[in-house]
Amino acid sequence: MPGPSTTLSARYGLTPVYPCGTTGDLFLFEHMTPTTGTFAWNQSYQIGAGWQGRVIAGPSGWMFSITTTGELRLLHYNGSGWDDLNGSQYLVLGQGWNYTAANTRNRISVDEDGVIYTLDAAGNLKAHYFNFTTKQWAVQGALLDTGLTQYNAIVATSRGVVYARNAAGAMYRYYIDFWTGATATWVKPVSTVTTGWQNLKNLSSVGGETFYAVNQNNGNLVWYGYNPVTKVWKNNKIIGNGWNNEQDVVVQSNACSRFPWETACNSFGMQDGGAVITRLNQVKKN
Structure with missing residues (x-):
């Protein structure tokens, strides 16, 4: 597969944004300019209740919910309601996913392919891949890196790309290179990509390496x-206000991409899940 393109595209021309308040009411807002970042919104409406804990948006309508007891649900x-998954509105994927506390909720994120990344207190960065088509875990706890104790938050974005933030607000870019050679490699940063993220929450x-966040100082x-080809960064465009009271603000993880859409995850499941599994297994340390 070729590497990321310099062109960022939006599959449906918009991005679903999911704010969730402390009472557990989940809403969907449609942001109309995800590739350029302007103040342009369409309709919004409530789509759920009872989402106390941690809300995480994956690709193509797939959502993860972590309850206050650590149960991970899919x-x-x-677009109009919640699908039936084996006779229930949700599948229970596991227990012990303790990412609802203030000091842990920014240590979990999902990329374009639906890969879940976690960073524990010991600095271990791991990848987990649940195949939406087979309804089975394909990769669990793949250790990508160790000793990353300097970071307090991660945000996954393009395929295999994970940004990590330190206490000073500097962002570092880690990624899986699966296009340069015959075998995928894990690439570590040699310097910061950007700084000044210390006051941002809900990363x-x-x-496509496009980010949404809430400024905790003003809402x-x-x-x-970020364009990984030209290495050009576009900073801090205000696209909304009054978002400071939400417990979670998450966005569909594959609304934009720099890779061909025919290989992307869709609402029915994985398109090239085998390739995702292969590259995770090639770079893992365990």
Whole structure:
């Protein structure tokens, strides 16, 4: 497969943004300019209740919910309602996913392919891949890196790309290179990509190395973008305000991409899940 393109595209021309308050009410807002980051919104409406804990948006309507007891659940929103998954509105994927506390909720994120990344207190960065088509775990706890104790937050974005933030607000870019050679390699950063992120919360990505976050000082919803080909960073475009009271603000993780859409995850499941599994197994340390 070729590497990321310099062109960022939006599959449906918009991004679903999911704010969730402390009462557990989940809403869907449609941001209309995810590739350029302007203040342009369409309709919004409530799509759920009872989402106390941690809300994480995956690709193509797939959503993860972590309860306050650490139960990881998978759901799928089809645009008008929640799909039936084996006789229930959700599948229970596991227990012990303790990412609801203030000091852990920014240590979990999902990329374009639906790969879940976690960073534990010991600095271990791991990848987990649940295949939406087979309804089975394909990769669990793949250890990608160790000793990353300097970071307090991660945000996954493009395929195999994970940004990590330190206490000073500097962002570092880690990624899986699966296009240069015959075998995928794990690439570590040699310097920061950007700085000044210490006051941002609710870090999330629509894919294609495009980010949404809330400024905790003023409640502005802001947009950032990075072009990995030209290495150009677009900083801090304000696309909304009044978002400071939400417990979670997450965005569909593959609304945008720099890779061909025919290989991307869709609402029915994985398109090249085998390739995702292969590259994770090639770079893992365990």
